[in-house]
Amino acid sequence: MNVTHFLNSNTQKFPLKSAIGYKKKEEWKELSWANFRRMVFKTANALKTAGIVENDRVAIYSDNSAEWIIFDLAVLSLGAVTVPIYSTNNLEQAEYILADSEAKIILVGNQDQYDAAVEILNKNQVLQQIIVSKKSVWIQKEKSQYLEDFIKKCDEHFEIVEKDDEDLATIIYTSGTTGVPKGVMLTHGNFYKCFDAHFDFFKFKNFENEHSLAFLPLTHVFERSWTLLCLYGGAKVTFLENTKLIASTLTEVKPTMMCSVPRFYQKIYAGIQEMVSESTESKKKIFNWAMKVGAEVAELKRTGKSVSFSLKLKNYIANTLVFKKIKHKMGGNLWFMPCGGASISAEVTQFFDAMGIHITVGYGLTETTATLTAFPFQNYEYGTAGITLGDTKIRIGENDEIQAKGSGIMKGYYKKPAETAEVFTNDGWFKTGDAGKFDEKGNLVITDRIKDLMKTSNGKYVAPQPIENLLSNNNFITQAMVIAEGKPFVTALIIPNFEALKELLPKLNIPFTSWEEIVNTDKIKDFYHQKLDEIQKQLSGFEKVKKFVLMPAEFEITTGEITPTLKVKRNVVLAKYVDLIDKMYS
Incomplete structure (x- = not known):
């Protein structure tokens, strides 16, 4: 079955109901299912007229937008293959993906992407045409066309091309933390079988009334799979183009998911923790009481027990005094929030649960069509x-490696048979590269990336992710990268939370000059030393960060220091800042 068949079934069921939302000229707009x-079928006919046939590759190089998903579904309904490219990829990265995938047409979003595509x-030699989603982009007429003009004269009647489970739907190039990007081949069967598995697992009620906000890049398997799942189930999806506007968008759009x-x-x-620490004693007491009540309610709900009337009453008061204000800043309607892409500490999920905002933690990879495991309700x-x-x-294999089988496992890496063979065992299990174990109740516990596990020169093994999570749970730390491999002790490169730090400067009588100067002042270094002492109390001596460098700017996606899902590319950062790191050990 072609994964796009939901376009027909959902249009028949609720033709006038909103399918997608998007912003145009500062105003939120909607498109009904009909x-x-x-729009999808007109685009599919336009691609067909342009010479795209089954199994041809078509690329999308753009930020999230209504045009992104329309183009993607048009490509898939035609039986062709979508090749998404991260909007933050530079010219060289985009060029590699287009050459490797042999894409014939590309959709671009902004001027920089268009200029790179030209x-x-x-x-x-293979790329034939550039389609541009926004009229604000200046284009050369030769081999370039605005999407609006591209589809203008096309018929809206279209027969979706039938596909088998094993037929290729998309090639997603991993932005992996190491090595050259590999094209992960996912099939139509990978997608719709995973969707069915989610609906069976969560047993959603009235899913068509839900409203999801597409906030992560659609290029990433997590957002792409989730967005397609939402549309597959008849829910509305609103697309956020500029992620910096997430705070205002949540209150404007009020998504449920x-x-x-x-x-x-x-x-x-x-x-929130920082705000509470600076509050009056009476406000602290109210907050702590509310969290205690919320935690009791969350624990009863988590274990399937009933909540007494008196506890419900207390929770109502806690919600009115504390939780409601926080929920309002997140739109007020969010109840289902899948979380993945990296590890999240137990204290963060417990904290949100206590406020009545449940985070559904899950685990998966691009190669597994996202979710392998997740929290049940x-x-x-x-x-x-x-x-x-x-x-x-x-199953847990050698070196505690998590290995998987199932409908979500990829077909392989595009044009890379040797690399494909490397990640499968002789008996057909996919090797995730992550280390883990099962607890006594059958829950999967991720311990770390096998490649990331570090051994100090004293022979102690250090798992960096739990330490990095512990540090970045603090309001004054945006990101941390732990260093320990072959070293006598643990150090870290720390990215401060520059917003929080700027507010602190007047209290420390430090005039703002530049971040290069600020992060090197003794007062700021002492402040972070104190913070690290507080944060690391629970760690063993050999795990504690003994020395650190405060970085004057955040790691950048464009320079290859982090992936689009904000994971640090360790090899890149280690090579780039080798002198800074060496100084900590000199």
């Missing part, structure tokens, strides 16, 4: 990645 399908088009990465929740958690265990979905099977 009009959404119409340069690539002039060198690339949204998938995100741990950093989003860590920032909220750290900000009840009897989940904090600090784990939940239990398996659908027909997924997991």
